[in-house]
Amino acid sequence: xxxxxxxxxxxxxxxxxxxxxxxxxxxxxxxxxxxxxxxxxxxxxxxxxxxxxxxxxxxxxxxxxxxxxxxxxxxxxxxxxxxxxxxxxxxxxxxxxxxxxxxxxxxxxxxxxxxxxxxxxxxxxxxxxxxxxxxxxxxxxxxxxxxxxxxxxxxxxxxxxxxxxxxxxxxxxxxxxxxxxxxxxxxxxxxxxxxxxxxxxxxxxxxxxxxxxxxxxxxxxxxxxxxxxxxxxxxxxxxxxxxxxxxxxxxxxxxxxxxxxxxxxxxxxxxxxxxxxxxxxxxxxxxxxxxxx
Numbered sequence: 001x002x003x004x005x006x007x008x009x010x011x012x013x014x015x016x017x018x019x020x021x022x023x024x025x026x027x028x029x030x031x032x033x034x035x036x037x038x039x040x041x042x043x044x045x046x047x048x049x050x051x052x053x054x055x056x057x058x059x060x061x062x063x064x065x066x067x068x069x070x071x072x073x074x075x076x077x078x079x080x081x082x083x084x085x086x087x088x089x090x091x092x093x094x095x096x097x098x099x100x101x102x103x104x105x106x107x108x109x110x111x112x113x114x115x116x117x118x119x120x121x122x123x124x125x126x127x128x129x130x131x132x133x134x135x136x137x138x139x140x141x142x143x144x145x146x147x148x149x150x151x152x153x154x155x156x157x158x159x160x161x162x163x164x165x166x167x168x169x170x171x172x173x174x175x176x177x178x179x180x181x182x183x184x185x186x187x188x189x190x191x192x193x194x195x196x197x198x199x200x201x202x203x204x205x206x207x208x209x210x211x212x213x214x215x216x217x218x219x220x221x222x223x224x225x226x227x228x229x230x231x232x233x234x235x236x237x238x239x240x241x242x243x244x245x246x247x248x249x250x251x252x253x254x255x256x257x258x259x260x261x262x263x264x265x266x267x268x269x270x271x272x273x274x275x276x277x278x279x280x281x282x283x284x285x286x287x288x289x290x291x292x293x
Contacts, residue, residue: 004110006119007048007068012061019061022047026067037072046070071110079112080261085121086140086285091278092153093118093127093143096287099264102135114141131157131228136248139166139269139287152277157228163273165224166233169266169291170242172211172219179211183236187229195249196231198239205229207236218245220293233267245292266291 010029020028026038026047041047045054048068055067081098088094095118097103102113110116119127130142130153144150156162187205190197206226213220219242223233231250237243238250245266248254268291273284 004071004105004116006116006125007070008105009066009068012063012065012067014063019063021057022055022059022061022067023057025061026069041069041072046072071105073108073110075108076110076112077108077259083114083117084288085118086287088122088145091144091146091149091276092283093122093124093145094272094285095141095143096289097133097138097141097269098289099136099138100259100261103129103133103141106135109135115143118143130154131162132230133269134231134234134265134267136265137267137269138264138289140272140285141269142272142285149278156274156277160226161274163224163271164269165222165271167268167270167291168221168223168233168237169245169293170219170221170237171217171245172214172242173217175214176211181209181240183207183209183239185236185239187232187235192253195253196229196235198235205232205236207233209236209240215293218293220291 012025023035023038023042026033027035039057042055042057046069047055049055049059050066079098079101081101083098083101084096086094086096095114097114102109104115105113115127115129119125124145126147127143127145128150130144133139133141144153184203184206185198186201186203187196188199204227208224208226210222211219212222221237221242223237225232234244234247234250238247243251246263247265268287268289271284271286273282276283
């Protein structure tokens with residue numbers, strides 16, 4: 001069994017009384033884990049409160065209180081690709097993630113994630129990712145090293161002061177009449193819950209997309225997201241009729257199967273730029289990874 005060395009955290013949301021029990025809340029928040037499993041973990045001291053104290057099944061629900069727990073999986077897949085550290089100082093660590101490796105623990109993955117690989121490799125227990133990247137996507141991820149300055153970097157992403165450039169490959173059945181698009185729409189959670197969808201309403205997602213080159217019936221695209229919604233680029237490319245090569249979710253959800261390591265999603269987080277609010281330097285990082293062009 002794979003058991004996380006570092007805890008994950010969930011915050012108890014505000015809700016009206018009568019409050020649920022801690023066990024009831026955990027079952028609702030994580031429906032893939034049975035009630036018996038949560039009770040066992042609590043009895044084994046694997047679910048902790050804010051002060052690192054083991055909770056019990058009688059611990060009262062307290063809105064805004066944080067609960068720490070250690071993820072467990074029966075068998076954890078091994079991702080046979082290595083990450084690369086591109087930069088490290090007292091404030092930031094910049095890494096290039098391979099395809100198929102999640103950034104943080106989730107689902108079947110506990111130790112096989114970029115965060116825990118880097119914690120083990122560097123000894124930096126306080127590492128925290130400053131943004132997200134899909135498990136299927138390769139490319140640059142920035143981590144905060146220093147908790148004291150973490151808020152300043154989080155604010156950069158919240159204020160959209162970070163420029164990110166992605167590259168993608170997609171099938172292009174016939175040359176389009178234009179080669180640049182700005183896609184703005186509203187993205188919400190779909191069904192199943194990991195699949196996003198577009199709906200009518202105020203736009204909350206924006207991407208600039210450019211077809212740079214064509215070869216036979218394939219296109220090489222440069223993507224610049226303005227916002228950072230889950231699966232935004234995959235959904236926007238699919239909406240234009242350019243489903244990204246080897247995408248198993250968009251435009252059509254394919255049956256679940258084991259990863260095919262010979263067919264990675266052809267999406268790469270290639271470049272990232274920002275003005276460092278702590279050091280005052282202009283930062284620019286580029287991935288050395290290539291797509292199958």
